Amino acid sequence: MSLAIHFENVIKTYPVHSLISQPTTIWASARSLFSSPLRNLRELSRLGNLNASGELVYALDQVSLGINKGEVVGLIGRNGSGKTTLLKVVARVTSPSTGWVGINGRVASLLEVGTGFHPELSGRENVFLSGAIMGMKRREILEQYDNIVAYAEIARFMDTPVKRYSSGMFIRLAFAVAAHLNHDVMLVDEVLAVGDVLFQKKCLKTMAEIAGAGRTVLFVSHNMSAVMQLCDRVIWLERGKIVADGLPQTVVRDYLRHSSDFIVSDRLEVKSNKARCIERVRLHDGSETTSVFVTDGPMHCEVTVLLDDEKAAIDLIFTILDAQSTPLITFSSEEAKLHTDLGRCLVSFAFERLPLNPGRYQLDLAMEVGRHHEHLAEPVSFEVSWPTNERKNFDHLLESGPIRVPVEWHCSSIE
Numbered sequence: 001m002s003l004a005i006h007f008e009n010v011i012k013t014y015p016v017h018s019l020i021s022q023p024t025t026i027w028a029s030a031r032s033l034f035s036s037p038l039r040n041l042r043e044l045s046r047l048g049n050l051n052a053s054g055e056l057v058y059a060l061d062q063v064s065l066g067i068n069k070g071e072v073v074g075l076i077g078r079n080g081s082g083k084t085t086l087l088k089v090v091a092r093v094t095s096p097s098t099g100w101v102g103i104n105g106r107v108a109s110l111l112e113v114g115t116g117f118h119p120e121l122s123g124r125e126n127v128f129l130s131g132a133i134m135g136m137k138r139r140e141i142l143e144q145y146d147n148i149v150a151y152a153e154i155a156r157f158m159d160t161p162v163k164r165y166s167s168g169m170f171i172r173l174a175f176a177v178a179a180h181l182n183h184d185v186m187l188v189d190e191v192l193a194v195g196d197v198l199f200q201k202k203c204l205k206t207m208a209e210i211a212g213a214g215r216t217v218l219f220v221s222h223n224m225s226a227v228m229q230l231c232d233r234v235i236w237l238e239r240g241k242i243v244a245d246g247l248p249q250t251v252v253r254d255y256l257r258h259s260s261d262f263i264v265s266d267r268l269e270v271k272s273n274k275a276r277c278i279e280r281v282r283l284h285d286g287s288e289t290t291s292v293f294v295t296d297g298p299m300h301c302e303v304t305v306l307l308d309d310e311k312a313a314i315d316l317i318f319t320i321l322d323a324q325s326t327p328l329i330t331f332s333s334e335e336a337k338l339h340t341d342l343g344r345c346l347v348s349f350a351f352e353r354l355p356l357n358p359g360r361y362q363l364d365l366a367m368e369v370g371r372h373h374e375h376l377a378e379p380v381s382f383e384v385s386w387p388t389n390e391r392k393n394f395d396h397l398l399e400s401g402p403i404r405v406p407v408e409w410h411c412s413s414i415e
Contacts (some may be wrong), residue, residue, distance in 0.1 A: 003104060003374055004185055010099035012060040012085055012240070014206040022228040035170045037386055045371070059085040061095070061240035067106070067218070071407045072211040074231035074248065076255055083242040084222045086112055087187045091220065092299040096171050097120055105184025119163035123154065123173050125163055130177045144180040151206075152176035161238055172199060178281070181207050185216045224252050225358045251384070253292045256383065279344070280304040281380055291382040295404060296397070299382075302348045305367065315368040316347055316349050321361040321370075321379060322402055355404045 022309075036174055059082050067073055072315060075083040088094045091109040119127045127148055131141035147157050152172040154165075162170060178186060188207065204226055211217050221227055227234060234251040236326040244251045283291055283301045293299045303316060317332040333347065362379035 001143045002069055003102070003180065004069040004071070005065075005066045005104070005218075006100075006102040007063050007089075007103075008100040009345075010060050010088060010096045011058065011103060012094070013056040013058055013097045013169070016055040016057055032211045050260055057187070058240045060089070061098070061239070062178045062369045063242060064243065065245065065350075067236065067356075069216055069217060070211060071233060072207070072217045072219065072231045074227040075218060075237060076224070076227060076234060076252065077237040077243075080239075081237040083237055084111065084189055085187055085240075086237070087218060087220060090185070091187055094142075103185065106182065107185045107187065108134065108178040108181060108183035109187040110171075110178050110186065111189045117162050120161055120387050122161055123158040123165070126173070127177055131181050134181055134183060138180055140182060148173075148176045151180065168196065168199075175203055175206075179209075179210065183215065185218070186210055187218050189220045190222065197328065200226075222328040223360065224256065224383045225360055225385055228252055228292075228383070249292065252383070253290055256291045257289070278303060278365065278374055278376065279306050281363075281365060281376070283363070283380065283382055293356075293382060293384050294387050295357060295384055296353045296355075297352045297387065299314075299351045300348060301350070301363065302346055303365065303367075304344060304346055307369065314345075314347065316411065317366045317368070318349070318357070319364040319366075321362040321364060323362075328356075330363075343381040353406070354384065356400050357404050358385050359383075359402055361402070 040281075061084065062081075075086060077083055085094070087109065088111060089096055090103060091107055091111060091371060092103075092113065093109075097166065118129060127145060127370075128138065128141055131138075149158060152169075154169050154172055157165065157169065163172070165173070175188075178188075186207070188203075207217050207219065207230060217230075219227065232245065233247050234244075235242055236251050236255050244254055280303070282289055282304075283293075285293060286298045286300055286302050301318070305314065305316075307314075312343060315332055315334045317330065319325050319327050320329040332351075333349070335381070360381065360383055362381050364379040366373065366375045382404045
């Protein structure tokens, strides 16, 4: 399989230096020039030698990788890890400091709100400008123009300068242009987070269709569920270096295990008596600790509780919330009538078939022992994805709610 993108020992550095305060008026500039000529000369000298003596930040550090045509590759990592810089190098927005980058074909990019559009031009004019920059002929752009407008759903505003667009309108048009104009590689940064939920799902489905047509997609997102659903391969970056490169489930699981706090300790907001304490919360899939689960698959939770003053009934109250902290499901251990002696005990529950559609969720926990109450200071985050064999079924992305309710259906003929 031929390569669409090839990085060979790519390094991208940026100088770090303090900003020099600049005069804001003609009078201030003249006064600065005549009052401190020596200081001005020293500043000019320092700026001239910055590359030789200044501190450098490595946005990309010895990155070597190959991306095949038709692959959908997710880039994950914390802010500042080098994801956007990598996309900018591919888009030719910036050049590597050292190393070599090869790109086979036309590139369409959505790197940030505003990239590639001229604010003074109308939406219609920017569509033709974007196509011309990609090397397309006017006839080719005209063939797709009606599809672009219909997809963006902003027909009334196509003759309005885009500087008057909201960020959501801007992204709708920018994505519609990138999706419909003729390209070989599509770069998508976190810009989709600006749009509404339905449009985000529409974009994800479109990117899957683009990849299915043999084109390459590089997708940067902090939404791990979307990354797992969309991508064939995931690359994890930290401080400009590739930490892991492989299957989505494996890389995302390792990344979340490294960066998220899904094993919880000392995160209590004790409302009354410190003699009762939730020491630890652990999520696992029946074998290993994780914060990535599968719809209809197992999810287990273990809570370590410390009691040190009297024997009492324990009631743990769990609430599953969505990414916007809206409660979805609440259940408690009250019906189980749990009792324990003094000391440390382990309370657990399990979903053998997790009833959640793909997405990002939170698990909140409160404990009542007698008249005492304790509560986690913040919920435990986890991700849910479709099983690997169902990952490309993007019709599921348009489902309306997070809860997956098992229903038995029967059909029989009636005489």
